[in-house]
Amino acid sequence: MTETTTSTTTGRADDVAGRRLGGRWIDDWRPEDPQFWESGGKRVAWRNLTFSVLSEHIGFSVWSLWSVLVLFMGPAYGFTAPEKFVLTATPALVGSILRVPYTFAVGRFGGRNWTIISALMLLVPTIYIAVVLEPGVSLGTLLVGAMLAGVGGANFASSMTNINAYFPSRLKGRALGINAGAGNLGVAVVQLVGLLVLAVSGVQHPKVMVAIYIPLIVVSALLSAVFMDNLTQNSNAKGAMREVMRHRQTWIVSLLYIGTFGSFIGFGFAFGQVLLVQFPEDFDVPVKAAALTFLGPLLGSFIRPVGGALADRFRGSVVSAVNFGAMALGALVVLVASRLHSLPVFVVGFVLLFVLSGLGNGSVYKMIPAIFNAKAQLATGTGGDVEAETRLAGRRAGALIGLAGAIGGLGGVLVNLAFRQSFLTLKNGDGAYVAFIVFYVVCVVVTWAAFLRPRPGRLAGV
Template sequence: MTLTTGKTRKTGKTGEAGKTGEAGKSGEGGSKRAWISRWEPEDEEFWEREGARVARRNLAFSVLSEHIGFSVWTLWSVMVLFMGPEYGIDAAGKFFLVSMATLVGAVVRVPYTFAVARFGGRNWTVVAASLLLLPTIAAFVVMEPGTSYTTFMVCALLTGVGGGNFASSMTNINSFFPLRKKGWALGLNAGGGNIGVPVMQLAALAVIGAGGGPRLLLGVYIPLVVVSAVCAALFMDNLATVRNDTGAAREAVRDPHTWIMSLLYVGTFGSFIGYSFAFGLVLQTQFGRTPLEAAQVTFLGPLLGSLIRPVGGRLADRYGGARITLWNFTGMAAATGVVVVASERESLALFTAAFIVLFVLSGLGNGSTYKMIPGIFHAKAVRAGLVGEEAARYGRRLSGAAMGLIGAVGALGGLGINLAFREAFRTAGPAGSGTGAFVAFLACYALCFVVTWAVYLRRPATPRPSSAPAAGNEPQRAYAEV
């Protein structure tokens, strides 16, 4: 492996990666993390000899940073549980607070995606982790009755930077692993990050159960933010072969598959993050649970949804992401139907059970949909006549450009879910019910099912024997294996 020192950035063309920085110190030693100037994960000999070890180390510390990022992003999903009547904020106001955190988390995913190539994966992870100190320290200072709603809103907006960590982390890890390993690696990376949601909620449960306040919870997380930044600085690497490609970004924006996958990701990840923010508030508002009672079950759905995300990626590796995604949306629609029935009957047990199943399926779908992205662009390269490393390079180039946009749009699904709950509870009167919101979610899952089948699984019409594709025409697409 040819390395350059942490101070030297590759300046030549992509094809010259192996020629740059030769005057720098080679190897992984030294006081600074290195730029890796040669990285060929599709080369099986390179992968087995040295690539796998380096990729897994970067994956481990990427998971840690993303985990803390998700915890901070969902901070206000538990802060609102501490906000009793003395804060003077109703249910609609609390849903709006958590919505703002979701909004910023979605928007910053786009620049975070490009930051990896601009600054280096390791370097940007250090910066992104350090930025988490802003919302945690701000919340520590202002979290008390009498603080204005505007101040709380600003603090909630600041936590959105934690949502951006996902985009930069996934873009970075996507570059480290070969296509045959992406489903597992991306699923593990995302699942390890997603599990920051239930860990934050479990920590809140422990604090509430011990009679502590929100500042105690924040006092635990502030040092963890520092630890994640230091670990990234010490143990992660920059890939000099990864660079921003404005042409790829423009091509990804124009490609219809980017927007189709954005819709599907709204259905899976948007559901996961939206429900993670809203579950505790729904239990409090619709079923009259106390903060402690809500916290005792709130973490279960995000925990199981996070743990199963790598399974979704693994199943997609084996059976095809489109197939897993299709049946996953079927399950999500069925679970949502049960939630609607439970909501109408005011059955807390049935409602909670069905909601947790919905979390599990959203996590499974997160893994399968994200595996589809590199697979789709690689399949397009093959159908265009590219082979081997050339096809893999095209797939990495376009999928890397598309992932930030898809992740951002998907996170906006979480915003939609919380705004839908806000409107449902605002118009339901004193009784309060989220049934109207769940009916809308059911329609969304039905749409995602139809789109997945029509675009990626529907068998193309069989051409007549005498017909032959015109020169230069793209052959019929069949993406069932992506």
């Protein structure tokens, strides 16, 4: 294995474009070969995972900035609670849309190269916030800043697509779980940073938040440049996206990911505002809400690799089905607590939802490579070329990772809009909680019908 080589496939436009940016390129990458893996492949894969995690983590923090910044925006800013829910929904929407081109960017420019570029793009929303955020600013001006923050959420798709190619099938669930879980941890960390700033500087100094992150973004880009690699084979052309869109499992997995990741990021963005609006007597100052909001995202992020590891052992569909049932029960706990106006039970129920959504994130994402590996096995069993089908499975899995991540991220928008409408019409969140329960039950039924119900032609091992 060589880490800096000359391409032998000069006809590939995406390779040529990527090599114009320079950087280390690995042409020979065979993670399924045990000898190759143990003789150096493992070391390279884990090194790239480490620095991918760092960049994605900071991206998630920037994506989640507005979930904290709205806590700084008291009466002096003049915004209503529904307007603040729009501010927190906007990054989720933009980030989800951008995940599709970010998935293509890995194949177009190379994983290392795009990690550097995408990290430096995080400077745009942070510098913008540092300039415009102050009392008297218009909602439209802040919505532009919220839109710019969407680039932080898009980093997830390119990072996951890149890392998926580095690991053998038996370790994909764990590797993707670590990559995503440590990235998701950025949601909790930015809230901890917000809590620290609120406690030390008060609500008058929200710009301290971005002053902390700007140098970290620069350091992350530099470390990616020094320690990461590009894989020649890590191409996710538009053709791969078109291919996976023809598979019904693509849309099923995307629906399930709305239920897991959409819940995680939606709750992460909205939880602080929900506490302030639903329990105003308990949160007379924003720092009290900030002291609670980080706990759910923290635990949900840490448990995501566990979901991937459980899926490696028990199958992703089994873990996901059980997990969605538990999420429906968790949402029921939140609904009951809301009706009883019990803050302790309400917080416990929400933390449980965060944990279960994190667990489900890992198990649903493990299903993606498992689906295409199962399809590859069926093809080789009928005379297909093993090596070609394995490459095709990896290419399609990478494309679906980006597409499912984009669609799943839209769940974060739906969660915030559900809360906004519920508080507008019912003056509480009960309507949203009922909608969550119904959706999680639907996900249980869909998972069973698509992947667990005994029938001819069912994909094995998903």
